[in-house]
Amino acid sequence: MLNRFIKKLQDFGPLSVDDIAALERISAAYRRVPARTDLIREGDPPTHVIVVLEGWAQRYKILPNGTRQITAFLMPGDCCDLHVGMLAQMDHSIQTVTPARIATVPSPDMDGLLDRHRNIQKAMYRAQLTDEGTLRAWIVSMGRRTSIERVAHLMCELYLRASRIGLVLTTEFELPLSQIILADALGMTPVHINRVLKDLRSQAAMSVKRGSMVIVNPVLLAQIAGFDENYLHRRLRTPS
Template structure:
């Protein structure tokens, strides 16, 4: 069940067989969840964290008028709310963007893991730190990048994160996100998102036929995005 998570963590440091077994023991049996289901409710008190085994989810916050801002998109191998181990009450929600497979990790088991496996705890801590780094990049994109640069950065980021867990095919990947979802992530209208996707196609940067995205010119796409993957910390370095 933990293959994608192990693949990601192993990019950063060696994960021992004992640590792999410890991660497996933390998790309850996997279950399938349909798209558009809230798996974490805003302001909820929770006694478990959730590992995403397959599919896409999004962290979001809503305003009083119902408008939604997506603050991060999660992919397989992500703990969507590992920080709830210490936060307890959530300040945001998590919704499935596609059919997903998830597994609950009771906080009581995670607590024991932190007491018994120091190195693995640091690796998981690093994962939550990278969450914060992703949020900082999204904030920069929202405030300073052009619409085209912002969308390009999101495409580059998701491709890189999916590649790290073996979910890309050459320069192609599946991204089953509607233009409404992309608008909520980018802070743009669906009309604007549609125009930006058309511009990426017209410039020969991508072939985009939902859900498949084929990146045709990575160097130019990354240049438009000003994409520097350093914040994703996918290189090996002991923790």
């Protein structure tokens, strides 16, 4: 049974038995981490590549005025920048959202792996390009979408990403995100998020629990968001 990291990379390109063995070696050592635990903090010198095997994490930054902006969610199989070891210090922090299983790969080991396994290298660069597209899509959302579109768009992104890694079992999908986290991800106040969610609930697009929410109708959300999934690079160039 392959771990989420390996399974995700397989979606981005073919891997040989040897590639998979190398990935298994490198991600074999993992640790269990409680929710809301910083994996690395702004200012720390990064020495390891962080790989999320199970659970959710988030990249975030705290501003001088105390507010927080979340810049990305990491789902099972996702990892932080491959070449992060080149930096003198982190410019943001990464924290678990839920209890998680985390592998930390020493940067030199990751460099060696990329060098020796070209399939892995290609798959990882494809994954990274997708992440960058996501980053740009967030900018587009924050700049040019209304608050309800913005919420719906994030939901679509998360739903689609979750689908691809086999996390969506029915048409519905439960996210482990509180309204406070959503607010910090979308640049709004929790109060306003709450009102937007109320609206989406009344349209039967989603329902809300304490500390999490359920996407009931992703198609409707996509319509509200004006969602274009191209940015997630569903259609990568056929791997050669």
